[in-house]
Amino acid sequence: MKKRNNQVVFLAAAFLLMGGLFCGALADHDDDDRKYSKHHKKRYLNPVNNATYKEECGACHFAYQPELLPSGSWNKILGGLQDHFGETVKLDPASMKIIGEYLRANAAEHSSAKRAVKIMRSLGDRTPLRITETPYIREKHHEVSTNVLKRDSIGSLSNCTACHTKAETGIYDDDDVVIPR
Ligand code: HEC
Numbered sequence: 001m002k003k004r005n006n007q008v009v010f011l012a013a014a015f016l017l018m019g020g021l022f023c024g025a026l027a028d029h030d031d032d033d034r035k036y037s038k039h040h041k042k043r044y045l046n047p048v049n050n051a052t053y054k055e056e057c058g059a060c061h062f063a064y065q066p067e068l069l070p071s072g073s074w075n076k077i078l079g080g081l082q083d084h085f086g087e088t089v090k091l092d093p094a095s096m097k098i099i100g101e102y103l104r105a106n107a108a109e110h111s112s113a114k115r116a117v118k119i120m121r122s123l124g125d126r127t128p129l130r131i132t133e134t135p136y137i138r139e140k141h142h143e144v145s146t147n148v149l150k151r152d153s154i155g156s157l158s159n160c161t162a163c164h165t166k167a168e169t170g171i172y173d174d175d176d177v178v179i180p181r
């Protein structure tokens, strides 16, 4: 009789312990989420929300989110618009000022978004003219062949929106990639 009671007590204790571990695991999860926001980490890039930038810099290609390059790169790009990858981009001084301020204020080094942090980490203090020249972005696409990039539906790796169906909203998760035929 005594022995059976002990077994019951033991089983009850075991269940309590398991319950405790289970709740502990849940609590841990919540804790991680809190840690995530405490460090101001956000998951995605902000969608472009500057009308002048979108109009002027989205005329020939997707208006890239400022968080994809450091301000040093944006300064170089804006300083070289007379020969912008073989094109001439003309901006009046007022638009130049608005676009420059928008790009610098929202550049990768000011962002806590996961991708921006990874871009900055891979760049060190380099300031390339292209997003597609940053080591992180290159590495993520090393399996995409040049034959695929040359397809009419794509053209080049610079054409983010051809494959990243949610690029406009700042989401570049691999789950949302569809490579067009
Ligand atoms: C007249 C057309 C045109 C306009 C307007 C234009 N661009 Fe471009 N841009 C290009 C071309 C062409 C490329 C090269 C694309 C390629 O290699 O496929 C390019 C490439 C880029 C790239 C590099 C993309 C990569 O490969 O990572 C950035 C960044 C960029 N442009 C920023 C801007 C900004 C900022 C503005 C506004 C001030 C702007 N562009 C306006 C034509 C334009």
Ligand code: HEC
Binding pocket: 068, 115, 131, 132, 137, 140, 141, 144, 148, 149, 154, 156, 157, 158, 159, 160, 161, 162, 163, 164, 172, 173, 174, 175, 177, 179
């Ligand atoms: C030809 C289609 C294609 C184009 C164009 C393209 N990507 Fe990608 N991208 C991919 C694929 C495929 C992957 C997934 C790689 C993998 O499975 O890890 C990817 C991955 C990524 C990732 C990492 C996603 C993750 O979950 O790890 C980022 C960030 C990214 N791309 C940004 C860009 C940006 C910015 C541009 C434009 C400058 C661009 N991509 C252009 C196909 C493309």
